[in-house]
Amino acid sequence: MADAARAAILPHFRSVGLTADNKLAGGFDPVTIADRAAETAMRDVLADLRPDDGILGEEHGSVAGTSGLTWVLDPIDGTRSFISGTPTWGVLIALSDDTGPVMGMIDQPYVGERFMGGLGRCNWAGPGRSDTLGTKSTTDLSQAILFSTFPEIGTDAQRQAFQRVTPTVKLTRYGCDCYAYALLAAGQIDLVIEAGLNAYDIQAPIAVIEAAGGVVTQWDGSPAHDGGTALAAATPELHAAALALLNG
CATH class of the missing domain: 3.40.190.80 (D-Maltodextrin-Binding Protein; domain 2)
Structure with a gap:
């Protein structure tokens, strides 16, 4: 799913003529062709591999499933950054049951980093490097x-x-x-x-x-x-x- 989202998004990043629609009356909540294409690409993967699971996505709404599991998708978290050309936006993928998320991925397509946690995974991978994840010990x-x-x-x-x-x-x-x-x-x-x-x-x-x-x-x-x-x-x-x- 993350690979499919990357392929859909990256051709549009920092492209000449990229435009954004505004989803928020009285404010600014942008959405681009890349947001919509990435979520469609992830949903296509799920339709093939996990057809019984539910889906909740930012751009294309929710679909009920029968498995008790739901995929929660944000195709571009940080569309304001995306249309500004900064590389801190990412793709968010979570797998959730009725207690909340049990697995998640934060994927940074442009810088090539992936952070995954849950279901026995707790790792990070980037260009030429990978490691386990662990928060700091700061208490003050x-x-x-x-x-x-x-x-x-x-x-x-x-x-x-x-x-x-x-x-x-x-x-x-x-x-x-x-x-x-x-x-x-x-x-x-x-x-x-x-x-x-x-x-x-x-x-x-x-x-x-x-x-x-x-x-x-x-x-x-x-x-x-x-x-x-x-x-x-x-x-x-x-x-x-x-x-x-x-x-x-």
Whole structure:
């Protein structure tokens, strides 16, 4: 599925004349021919290999299955980055049952990296390299590196909550889309704090990060696999400290 998505997307990346439609009235939520083509390509693979499974995709909706398993697809997570020519966008693939995601992949087609977690897998592969995944051991917020798409996304109240965390960490960086979650699972950063998510934005990152030893919940500590807010942390201690600040 990831190979099929790469083949559908890469001819369009940084291409002359690439355009985007806007899916959001009163805002900007872009979708391109590459988004739609990649999801179609992944669905074609599933129709051949897993016809009894359900599908939930960002661009082409949901299809009920009979197996109890659902594939949750985001063909391009970070379409804003994609149309801007930055390489941090990725393909998200999750396999979920009624408890949430059990396997996930964060695929970065342009830079050639793949991060997978769940069902006995916890590994990363890139150009000329591969390794197991593992989150950092940071427990003190003052030593943490935080990533987020804020302040662009979120309500005023959510931005205020987020700004209670930022003064307490060592470094805050913005952007990176799904690549931030991959960096957390790979032991490069410590926290990701997000809002305004859908299930297809977060299910693959949840599976990858949990397999690598991290923690992902909503800002109130509840499961995040249906979307909403997300707090991803390298350790339970770091998660608890950030959660307390988010909740005032």
